[in-house]
Amino acid sequence: xxxxxxxxxxxxxxxxxxxxxxxxxxxxxxxxxxxxxxxxxxxxxxxxxxxxxxxxxxxxxxxxxxxxxxxxxxxxxxxxxxxxxxxxxxxx
Amino acid sequence: xxxxxxxxxxxxxxxxxxxxxxxxxxxxxxxxxxxxxxxxxxxxxxxxxxxxxxxxxxxxxxxxxxxxxxxxxxxxxxxxxxxxxxxxxxxxxxxxxxxxxxxxxxxxxxxxxxxxxxxxxxxxxxxxxxxxxxxxxxxxxxxxxxxxxxxxxxxxxxxxxxxxxxxxxxxxxxxxxxxxxxxxxxxxxxxxxxxxxxxxxxxxxxxxxxxxxxxxxxxxxxxxxxxxxxxxxxxxxxxxxxxxxxxxxxxxxxxxxxxxxxxxxxxxx
Numbered sequence: 001x002x003x004x005x006x007x008x009x010x011x012x013x014x015x016x017x018x019x020x021x022x023x024x025x026x027x028x029x030x031x032x033x034x035x036x037x038x039x040x041x042x043x044x045x046x047x048x049x050x051x052x053x054x055x056x057x058x059x060x061x062x063x064x065x066x067x068x069x070x071x072x073x074x075x076x077x078x079x080x081x082x083x084x085x086x087x088x089x090x091x092x
Numbered sequence: 093x094x095x096x097x098x099x100x101x102x103x104x105x106x107x108x109x110x111x112x113x114x115x116x117x118x119x120x121x122x123x124x125x126x127x128x129x130x131x132x133x134x135x136x137x138x139x140x141x142x143x144x145x146x147x148x149x150x151x152x153x154x155x156x157x158x159x160x161x162x163x164x165x166x167x168x169x170x171x172x173x174x175x176x177x178x179x180x181x182x183x184x185x186x187x188x189x190x191x192x193x194x195x196x197x198x199x200x201x202x203x204x205x206x207x208x209x210x211x212x213x214x215x216x217x218x219x220x221x222x223x224x225x226x227x228x229x230x231x232x233x234x235x236x237x238x239x240x241x242x243x244x245x246x247x248x249x250x251x252x253x254x255x256x257x258x259x260x261x262x263x264x265x266x267x268x269x270x271x272x273x274x275x276x277x278x279x280x281x282x283x284x285x286x287x288x289x290x291x292x293x294x295x296x297x298x299x300x301x302x303x304x305x306x307x308x309x310x311x312x313x314x315x316x317x318x319x320x321x322x323x324x325x326x327x328x329x330x331x332x333x334x335x336x337x338x339x340x341x342x343x344x345x346x347x348x349x350x351x352x353x354x355x356x357x358x359x360x361x
Binding site: 013024 | 281
């Protein structure tokens with residue numbers, strides 16, 4: 001514990017800045033990255049329409065993310081389906 | 093072949109105009125024909141930094157609207173004769189800055205100059221997007237502080253998507269210019285280090301411009317720092333940056349040769 005505090009005292013502000021930026025930019029690159037924002041918006045709308053055909057999932061339970069990488073980008077679609085809709089009981 | 097270089101940053105006050113003037117003058121000093129265009133309609137300043145504020149007759153909007161020819165509008169520097177400036181309009185509306193108009197001006201300048209340097213306004217609006225639109229090379233000016241780095245990241249995203257090169261499936265060659273850097277403070281952990289900034293933005297480093305009173309002194313006198321104070325640390329850094337910008341193509345050719353000779357060597361073996 002003492003050793004931990006010793007290191008903590010020496011911590012300066014630059015590493016905090018670095019960490020905050022890394023977290024923030026990882027997030028911002030997915031949302032506002034260049035021209036991708038339009039594409040994500042279009043995809044979101046169309047994916048939502050397909051889901052709505054089969055399931056009544058609230059809008060805020062569908063997360064759509066685009067991750068910009070050097071050679072490949074990934075599209076992540078995360079749909080949270082309430083248990084009442086599937087009619088299944090959660091695994092014990 | 094002429095090269096179009098944009099000096100951009102997103103955030104204001106990080107040194108875009110100062111860097112445009114310094115890089116433009118350094119390129120011209122090495123014998124290259126250089127035209128610098130100020131894209132900051134309504135808030136022009138490149139003329140002031142260059143010490144040419146009393147010589148402005150026509151501006152970029154005049155040329156776009158056909159009120160003046162480009163030759164008439166270009167201001168030739170009194171110190172380096174291959175250095176030219178096309179000022180922004182101080183009074184006209186930015187709406188006059190059209191996509192086709194800018195394209196015509198750049199095309200025209202490409203035939204007459206070796207380097208066309210576009211000084212971008214701050215922000216991500218029309219002036220900034222048009223300044224980067226035709227770029228082959230981009231110099232992203234960043235200070236070692238969080239707001240500047242965040243905005244630079246946004247601009248890098250735009251360089252990769254909103255430029256002509258990007259739309260044609262090519263890449264704008266991007267370089268980081270870290271300005272107002274205080275190595276002692278970075279060492280003490282008070283400001284972000286070069287390595288941190290490079291790690292976060294992941295584009296290659298062109299040069300580090302140290303924090304220096306010479307930069308302000310030169311601005312006060314209306315001279316790019318590479319002309320006003322050529323032996324100062326910031327001027328030397330800008331001159332080094334220009335050597336790198338010019339050397340780029342040579343390095344690429346050598347790399348290709350290296351790869352080819354490697355292939356041949358393997359075949360032969």
